[in-house]
Amino acid sequence: MTAVLPVVDDALGARLAARMELVEERLQAAVANEDALVDETSRHLLAAGGKRLRPYLTLLTAELGDGARDEVLTAATVVELTHLASLYHDDVMDSASVRRGTTAAHQVWGNSVAILTGDLLFARASGLVSHLGPEAVLLQSRTFERLCLGQLHETVGPRAGDEPVAHYLQVLSDKTASLLATSARFGALFAGAPAAVVDAVAGFGEKAGVAFQLADDVLDVVSDGSQSGKTPGTDLREHVPTMPVLLLRELVASPAATDEDRALLALLDGDLDDDGVLAEAVAALRAHPVVERTRAQALAWAQDAVDELRELPVGPVRDALEAFAQALADRAA
Numbered sequence: 001m002t003a004v005l006p007v008v009d010d011a012l013g014a015r016l017a018a019r020m021e022l023v024e025e026r027l028q029a030a031v032a033n034e035d036a037l038v039d040e041t042s043r044h045l046l047a048a049g050g051k052r053l054r055p056y057l058t059l060l061t062a063e064l065g066d067g068a069r070d071e072v073l074t075a076a077t078v079v080e081l082t083h084l085a086s087l088y089h090d091d092v093m094d095s096a097s098v099r100r101g102t103t104a105a106h107q108v109w110g111n112s113v114a115i116l117t118g119d120l121l122f123a124r125a126s127g128l129v130s131h132l133g134p135e136a137v138l139l140q141s142r143t144f145e146r147l148c149l150g151q152l153h154e155t156v157g158p159r160a161g162d163e164p165v166a167h168y169l170q171v172l173s174d175k176t177a178s179l180l181a182t183s184a185r186f187g188a189l190f191a192g193a194p195a196a197v198v199d200a201v202a203g204f205g206e207k208a209g210v211a212f213q214l215a216d217d218v219l220d221v222v223s224d225g226s227q228s229g230k231t232p233g234t235d236l237r238e239h240v241p242t243m244p245v246l247l248l249r250e251l252v253a254s255p256a257a258t259d260e261d262r263a264l265l266a267l268l269d270g271d272l273d274d275d276g277v278l279a280e281a282v283a284a285l286r287a288h289p290v291v292e293r294t295r296a297q298a299l300a301w302a303q304d305a306v307d308e309l310r311e312l313p314v315g316p317v318r319d320a321l322e323a324f325a326q327a328l329a330d331r332a333a
Helices: 010-031 036-047 053-062 070-094 105-109 111-132 134-156 164-190 195-222 243-252 259-269 275-286 289-311 316-332
Strands: none
Touching: 010 036, 010 053, 010 070, 010 111, 010 316, 036 070, 036 105, 036 111, 053 070, 053 164, 053 316, 070 105, 070 111, 070 134, 070 164, 105 111, 111 134, 134 164, 164 195, 164 243, 195 243, 195 275, 195 289, 195 316, 243 259, 243 275, 243 289, 259 275, 275 289, 289 316
């Protein structure tokens, strides 16, 4: 399996690849069901592939202790099952038609079946994590709560009195960064790493997760689609809040706004179904300073993630985590 984190140490890379194969086997077993329909729906997104970033991160941080422990493999399986389950729900809520290059589950079997399949995978993840002890169960429950809160707050939007940019950053922290933080924490924790190291990699995962999503916001505007895997302006067309638009909205509400700022926001808030209009909107936003401000935020969060690693020993694991943060920065650049 291709590494999703930049690992330059050959011996480390070989160990992680071998263990990822074991995790893949466990994932296949975890989604299996005697009921033919449930078995098919549960395997749908797993079979579509994916980067497996979260279990890989678990296996990598486990190298800071005894990475060969069986509990580490279980933890890696749990975080990917949790991620998979959340995708079934997200696609229903976002009315997404495609996931991982294949038709979204709700488009094949309907919303109810997709939601229940996600619930079933959450249940399977809960069953597995119970074998890791009370601390793991508590961590999993808190992560699940944050995933739900992130989706809820994204759906409802900021309330009266909320600062939209701060609200958005909290959504990113809960909806994306929380599971990356838990993935990193699980690996070090169940490998028996020191408590300071466990906390450090969790902090890294949290901040890297926010950097990842902010980089995505930049790519939605500046990419040709090859990096982000989606058509440029997809979020704009669907009026999904992203940092550049939120910063523009904040600017327009201030005395510093120009007529050009107001005209651009009106364009973005309008009907973007026409490809030509969307292309005009993407080009105008791409040239606006709010994109550079979003890029600067992504770089800052990536650097903050690296700063969390000061407690880690110098070596290939720390090098790989720092290189991952640099890759996020490069992605935004």
